[in-house]
Amino acid sequence: MVTKLLIEYDGTDFAGWARQPGLRTVQGELERALATLLREPVELTVAGRTDRGVHAWGQVASHPGPPADLRGLNALTPPEVAVIDARPAPDGFDARRDARSRTYCYRVHTRRAASPFERHRALHWPYRIDREALDACARMLVGEHDFTAFTPTETDHVRFERIVLDAHWRQAPGDVLEFWITADAFMRHMNRTLVGTMLQVAGARRDLDSFARLLEGRPRKEAGPTAPPHGLYFARVDYDTDGGTGPAPDTPAE
Amino acid sequence: MVTKLLIEYDGTDFAGWARQPGLRTVQGELERALATLLREPVELTVAGRTDRGVHAWGQVASHPGPPADLRGLNALTPPEVAVIDARPAPDGFDARRDARSRTYCYRVHTRRAASPFERHRALHWPYRIDREALDACARMLVGEHDFTAFTPTETDHVRFERIVLDAHWRQAPGDVLEFWITADAFMRHMNRTLVGTMLQVAGARRDLDSFARLLEGRPRKEAGPTAPPHGLYFARVDYDTDGGTGPAPDTPAE
Numbered sequence: 165m166v167t168k169l170l171i172e173y174d175g176t177d178f179a180g181w182a183r184q185p186g187l188r189t190v191q192g193e194l195e196r197a198l199a200t201l202l203r204e205p206v207e208l209t210v211a212g213r214t215d216r217g218v219h220a221w222g223q224v225a226s227h228p229g230p231p232a233d234l235r236g237l238n239a240l241t242p243p244e245v246a247v248i249d250a251r252p253a254p255d256g257f258d259a260r261r262d263a264r265s266r267t268y269c270y271r272v273h274t275r276r277a278a279s280p281f282e283r284h285r286a287l288h289w290p291y292r293i294d295r296e297a298l299d300a301c302a303r304m305l306v307g308e309h310d311f312t313a314f315t316p317t318e319t320d321h322v323r324f325e326r327i328v329l330d331a332h333w334r335q336a337p338g339d340v341l342e343f344w345i346t347a348d349a350f351m352r353h354m355n356r357t358l359v360g361t362m363l364q365v366a367g368a369r370r371d372l373d374s375f376a377r378l379l380e381g382r383p384r385k386e387a388g389p390t391a392p393p394h395g396l397y398f399a400r401v402d403y404d405t406d407g408g409t410g411p412a413p414d415t416p417a418e
Numbered sequence: 419m420v421t422k423l424l425i426e427y428d429g430t431d432f433a434g435w436a437r438q439p440g441l442r443t444v445q446g447e448l449e450r451a452l453a454t455l456l457r458e459p460v461e462l463t464v465a466g467r468t469d470r471g472v473h474a475w476g477q478v479a480s481h482p483g484p485p486a487d488l489r490g491l492n493a494l495t496p497p498e499v500a501v502i503d504a505r506p507a508p509d510g511f512d513a514r515r516d517a518r519s520r521t522y523c524y525r526v527h528t529r530r531a532a533s534p535f536e537r538h539r540a541l542h543w544p545y546r547i548d549r550e551a552l553d554a555c556a557r558m559l560v561g562e563h564d565f566t567a568f569t570p571t572e573t574d575h576v577r578f579e580r581i582v583l584d585a586h587w588r589q590a591p592g593d594v595l596e597f598w599i600t601a602d603a604f605m606r607h608m609n610r611t612l613v614g615t616m617l618q619v620a621g622a623r624r625d626l627d628s629f630a631r632l633l634e635g636r637p638r639k640e641a642g643p644t645a646p647p648h649g650l651y652f653a654r655v656d657y658d659t660d661g662g663t664g665p666a667p668d669t670p671a672e
Contacts, residue, residue, distance in 0.1 A: 248531050276488075281426070
């Protein structure tokens with residue numbers, strides 16, 4: 165028996181998803197709570213490993229064994245983590261391997277004065293933003309590209325090509341601009357570096373041609389800075405077997 | 419010269435608005451920053467004093483003297499407080515006395531699992547809610563009523579009548595139900611006790627007739643519990659002299 169968990173977390177005070185000795189991580193906290201409830205060690209497989217400070221609205225993880233009681237599970241995890249659903253999955257289900265696509269959202273707060281309510285939840289960016297340039301960048305992202313320029317040089321991948329199924333910017337309430345991107349898979353820092361580089365284009369500090377060339381496998385140093393983690397949300401996973409999880413890209417994010 | 423400030427704050431870590439010796443308060447932090455910038459003591463007059471843990475999206479305060487530099491002001495206040503606007507007001511302007519009406523919003527998160535993102539920001543209420551009963555309560559509130567039942571017995575008021583100009587519930591994104599209320603003025607705990615009592619009606623633990631009778635000046639002990647402060651937002655003030663501040667009652671709250 166395999167169980168599929170749908171998980172939401174505020175990543176502010178975690179050293180990311182992945183269990184690491186001596187650090188407070190989302191996986192570590194969840195596995196400890198599950199082991200207590202199921203009375204045996206539990207190892208989680210996750211759809212998208214997130215870095216320190218990154219949040220999740222619709223993370224999915226799987227583990228062998230039956231679903232734990234949801235109320236008990238949430239009582240044993242810190243308040244920054246919520247398991248929204250725990251249900252039996254088809255035999256052999258694997259949250260990472262079976263994911264057809266992942267969707268992330270990056271939130272940018274554009275008002276002049278920083279917002280007390282967006283602290284740790286959105287990048288405060290009270291600078292020039294050419295919205296048409298952002299839209300043009302997003303359109304270029306769709307399709308298969310070599311994202312070498314958008315991941316740290318030490319990253320150890322076999323392939324740097326990824327297939328972007330959708331990418332767009334949208335205006336959300338409360339002076340928040342959101343970048344939504346769906347791809348088959350992502351590399352480390354890829355979304356944050358895409359956002360950091362697109363904000364250069366939006367501020368007329370880089371032109372669209374330069375952005376286009378970066379998608380052809382240029383070295384990391386040619387792309388822009390890595391935007392901070394606190395604007396990034398792992399929003400949703402889609403599987404062949406169901407209708408996906410988390411908010412759809414056009415749902416106003418709360 | 420008088421200056422009018424538009425202020426947003428996350429009330430979680432403050433002992434409320436009003437300055438109190440030895441306590442961290444919004445007024446205390448703002449007055450200290452203003453005194454530093456304007457090089458003289460500043461005393462703020464506020465449209466709505468809020469209690470410990472209550473938030474604000476559109477608080478208004480006034481003080482004698484010219485506007486301080488907004489960037490400097492926000493650099494000197496804690497990140498949980500943002501001054502969104504500071505501008506000269508008509509001579510004699512007083513943020514409290516001149517307010518024609520105040521608008522509050524109370525946010526209730528209704529999903530079964532608590533949300534990491536609504537912690538300290540909405541009341542988690544995963545219980546039965548009869549939405550029609552809530553709507554019926556809100557309709558009853560509009561007009562002039564005696565709100566004695568909805569404020570602590572020790573409250574020292576001359577009159578307990580208040581005029582409610584608008585009151586309604588609305589469904590917001592992310593499983594949040596919002597209660598919006600606009601009145602000429604409010605008494606201490608009035609909104610929180612209204613919400614606590616309406617949730618009794620919504621859970622079939624009190625009938626509509628009982629709620630109606632409470633609006634005729636019944637003693638405090640006949641009303642329901644005081645809902646916690648962290649769901650409450652001071653949303654907006656309207657003045658005769660301008661178009662008001664903060665989000666309008668039907669703007670999706672962020």
